[in-house]
Amino acid sequence: MSDDSLLKIKNLKVHFDTLEGPVEALHDVSLEVKKGQIMGLVGESGCGKSVTSLTSIGLATCIVDEGSIKYDGKEMIFHENKEKNLLLLLISNFLPYFSVFFLFPIGFVYLMPFMEDPLFGFLVIMGGFVLIAISMAIKFFIHSDNREHDKFMRYIRGNEISMIFQEPMTALNPLYTVEKQIFEVMKSHDRLSESSISKSTKLISSLKSPLVTLYNWILYDRFSAAIFSSLLMIYLVVSCMGPGLISSWGTKIAIIFYASAEVNLSCYNYSDDIIIYSFLLIPFGILRSSIMGGSLFSVLRTIPFTFTLSLIYAIILWTPNPVVGTVIGLFLVVSIPLVIVIDFLQLDPNHRNQVIKILEDVQIPNPRAVVTMYPHELSGGMRQRVMIAMMMSCEPKLLIADEPTTALDVTIQAQILHLMRDLRDRKGTSIMLITHDLGVIAELCDSVSVMYAGSVVETGTIEDILANPRMPYTIGLLHSIPKIVHSDEREGRTSLPIIPGQVPDPNTHFDGCRFHPRCPFADDLCRSIRPEMIEVSEGHYAACHHTNLTINSKDVESSFDIFSKNFEGVGGEVIVR
Ligand code: SF4
Secondary structure, three states, X not given: OOOOEEEEEEEXXXXXXXXXXXXXXXXXXXXXXXXXXXXXXXXXXXOXXXXXXXXXXXXXXXXXXXXEEEEOOEEOOOOOOOOOOHHHHHHHHHHHHHHHHHHHHHHHHHOOOOOOOHHHHHHHHHHHHHHHHHHHHHHHHHOHHHHHHHHHHHXXXXXXXXXXXXOHHHHOOOOOOHHHHHHHXXXXXXXXXXXXOOHHHHHHXXXXXXXXXXXXXXXXXXXXXXXXXXXXXXXXXXXXXXXXXXXXHHHHHHHHHOOOHHHOOXXXXXXXXXXXXXXXXXXXXXXXXXXXXXXXXXXXXXXXXXXXXXXXXXXXXXXXXXXXXXXXXXHHHHHHHHHHHHHHHOOOHHHXXXXXXXXXXXXXXXXXXXXXXXXXXXXXXXXXXXXHHHHHOOOOOEEEEEOOOOOOOHHHHHHHHHHHHHHHHHHOOEEEEEEOOHHHHHHHOOEEEXXXXXXXXXXXXXXXXXXOOXXXXXXXXXXXXXXXXXXXXXXXXXXXXXXXXOOOOOOOOOOOOOOHHXXXXXXXXXXXXXXXXXXXXOXXXXXXXXXXXOOOHHHHHHHHHHHHHHOOOOOOOEEOO
């Protein structure tokens, strides 16, 4: 491995175990990402690009059959040496069966009433449990290497390698704000700075938070606070003075003044009036909107709310006092601890500033407001930036971006690509960019690997691949990019150029080249012998038997056009209008 190599995958072969049998997802993948380099991995859907990336960071559920993945010289594939512990493994598998099928039945028989030795039965059953415990201890010992490797991979993920997923909406947690999600990532990777206040100070301030909340409410919303206090006072007065008060006209006037005649309380004789008077709260809502400012529409808009409020108030006054007292008591018992807990979980000012700084780094406009938002409140481009910010928060050395711009429009796409290149330039982060869009590759990458049907078929610098491709599949991909040309320049073509056919099923067996059913140059050699990667120029490799036929890309494109017309497999023409 060269010194500047950060990630090196060599001859990787993996399969998935499914109910229908194993699915061979990767057949032979070899590629390299150098330090500070942006490497593009390109190919059609179903070629194995995402499986390659997920296997690289140990997140794929596949089984690795062969090959190695080295990050900065350290092996990331764990090959368990089963032969080394074969005897112990057999013993640990055998002991539980021996206990369940032999010791336990004997023990239970001796526990039966007609047997005269229950102690023996008890000891036999206990012996069974001891054997099971021994089996578990042996397995724990055998898998210690495995646990060490898991620990190593957990460290690598996030600290050294991060991944941006294709669809940020499914990758972000919809229940947490942006700041909380970025904070969690930083916390679990130990990237947070010192807190500005100690835990005990924070606890004391949280205990005071219910009173502070109430104080702020009174201070900043005085009108609501005054109305609420008045109504509360009336309720308390009426509750204390009892039904005798009803006969007093003075009280009635006072009640009307406060717009809550429902306080007519005693509710037994004047229940009809309650609803009528409760409507008197409506003018208060209108008055309030007028004072706070706003259009006629905003004033009218308050009517439903005020009406609902007055009804709630009427119901409260109808309800017997003990019930109201119990409800209020329960409300306080639940809400006060909640206010305290929520306040305690608020981010420390230092940590919030750290999150804001990271959002500034990915050029999110107004980061102070964005930190408090939930993913559904952000646009697609903003969500993708938040994902990038989250991944960059741990300052990884390698960023794997799995089709990060697929769901975005071209303007946002350009911004995200610019951002990724900027991150590489400023922080020296290597990037492995997975895409099926050769335009994105051309815009961003230093080197490219082309994948087809679970194998890398061509690799080289961006100039090698775009200006001088040598594998027919790469030439077909480049030829398939729609171009905006005048009708005179179409050279008589009536259909969009395509690679005919489709990527084969992963389980389809090929003796020779996996691309041969779709290749215009396929012959018996291609059908029978698998092509190895050959160096066509310095650092430029292509897996093809006939690289002598692909020197002139224009000729290959013409061959594809003719081949497409006569192709009888799955595929077809896209007619140009
Ligand atoms: S080996 Fe043969 S079938 Fe495969 S790409 Fe080359 S020419 Fe086509």
